[in-house]
Amino acid sequence: MRRTLGALAVLLLAVTACTTEPGSAPAPVTSSSAPASGGPAGASPSAAPAGTPSPTPRTPPATPTPRPEPTPRPHPISMAALAERRYDGRDLRVGRSLGDVGPYERFLVSYRGDGLTISGVMAVPDGKGPFPVLVLNHGYIDPRTYFPGQGMPREMDFLARQGYVVLHTDYRDHAGSDRDDDVDHQLRLPYTVDTINAVKAVKSSGLRYLDADRVGWLGRSMGGEVTLRALAAQPGLVDAAVVYASTSSLAAENWEQFYRGDGDRAATNRRIDRTYGLPDDSPAFWRAASARSAFDRVTEPVLVHHGTEDDTCPPRWARATVRALEAEGVDVTLRMYAGEGHTFEGRWQTSIERTAAFFAEHLD
Numbered sequence: 563m564r565r566t567l568g569a570l571a572v573l574l575l576a577v578t579a580c581t582t583e584p585g586s587a588p589a590p591v592t593s594s595s596a597p598a599s600g601g602p603a604g605a606s607p608s609a610a611p612a613g614t615p616s617p618t619p620r621t622p623p624a625t626p627t628p629r630p631e632p633t634p635r636p637h638p639i640s641m642a643a644l645a646e647r648r649y650d651g652r653d654l655r656v657g658r659s660l661g662d663v664g665p666y667e668r669f670l671v672s673y674r675g676d677g678l679t680i681s682g683v684m685a686v687p688d689g690k691g692p693f694p695v696l697v698l699n700h701g702y703i704d705p706r707t708y709f710p711g712q713g714m715p716r717e718m719d720f721l722a723r724q725g726y727v728v729l730h731t732d733y734r735d736h737a738g739s740d741r742d743d744d745v746d747h748q749l750r751l752p753y754t755v756d757t758i759n760a761v762k763a764v765k766s767s768g769l770r771y772l773d774a775d776r777v778g779w780l781g782r783s784m785g786g787e788v789t790l791r792a793l794a795a796q797p798g799l800v801d802a803a804v805v806y807a808s809t810s811s812l813a814a815e816n817w818e819q820f821y822r823g824d825g826d827r828a829a830t831n832r833r834i835d836r837t838y839g840l841p842d843d844s845p846a847f848w849r850a851a852s853a854r855s856a857f858d859r860v861t862e863p864v865l866v867h868h869g870t871e872d873d874t875c876p877p878r879w880a881r882a883t884v885r886a887l888e889a890e891g892v893d894v895t896l897r898m899y900a901g902e903g904h905t906f907e908g909r910w911q912t913s914i915e916r917t918a919a920f921f922a923e924h925l926d
Contacts, residue, residue, distance in 0.1 A: 869902025
């Protein structure tokens with residue numbers, strides 16, 4: 563009897579399962595072949611259960627923008643460094659009179675630049691002006707014996723009589739200027755900074771008798787090299803330049819001529835050797851410190867005077883400098899003086915008249 567009742571129960575369960583109405587909940591899926599996501603059979607494995615928010619698509623990480631490589635800074639003792647530096651010449655102050663000679667009066671002056679006070683002498687023509695300005699760059703004179711305005715009295719006198727304000731800068735470590743004992747070790751490049759700042763001080767002075775739009779440079783011997791470096795470091799700052807009996811536009815030639823074998827500069831030479839290497843060991847450094855390496859930057863006309871018998875600054879230096887300027891398209895004129903030495907004792911008058919005519923043409 564119990565067996566009959568059990569069979570009937572099994573039969574009723576089977577009939578019920580076969581007659582389940584549409585919409586009824588299906589039996590739980592227990593087969594091992596069910597989707598891994600737990601969703602209904604036939605659903606995509608990645609499909610989310612009903613009512614679950616869709617996940618936000620992940621944005622691939624942005625590729626970082628590469629940073630540009632920093633431009634290497636030039637060696638501080640180089641023409642490139644002179645070209646890049648900031649010049650702050652200012653505060654041109656006119657001090658006590660050194661005497662009125664008739665057509666002009668001379669004054670002690672000073673100006674600021676590169677953290678220093680630089681002294682000088684300025685000749686001012688009689689009259690209201692404004693007068694064109696010439697900045698003079700003197701040659702080498704031992705700073706221990708140098709006095710204000712020393713080195714170019716003939717040029718100052720003649721050009722002031724032609725109606726130019728003439729500013730003779732003393733450079734740092736000379737006369738009343740601030741001290742800088744590092745100049746020789748720095749191959750005298752700081753003197754170039756001083757003359758550029760002299761022009762900047764003239765242009766920003768506000769003195770009505772100075773014509774800031776008509777300015778020229780005149781350099782002699784070492785001052786010729788100072789002038790050439792200044793022209794390359796600050797193209798467009800002046801209108802024209804004249805150089806007399808200039809030292810070489812290659813720093814290595816000047817070292818060979820004036821430093822090698824000089825007992826007074828033995829300590830400086832040892833320091834130069836340790837810091838930069840001497841010309842035979844470091845030719846690239848010495849080239850980069852030379853005015854000639856930057857002649858492609860010069861934009862102003864240049865007049866060069868040189869004597870054929872100059873035994874301080876060989877005439878070949880002037881010829882090589884002029885050829886290098888010409889190769890860069892600079893408007894340059896070379897005047898050679900037969901039999902003339904370094905100090906121009908014979909035909910100086912001819913040379914200074916040519917100088918005045920040159921400035922009159924280019925500072926008009």
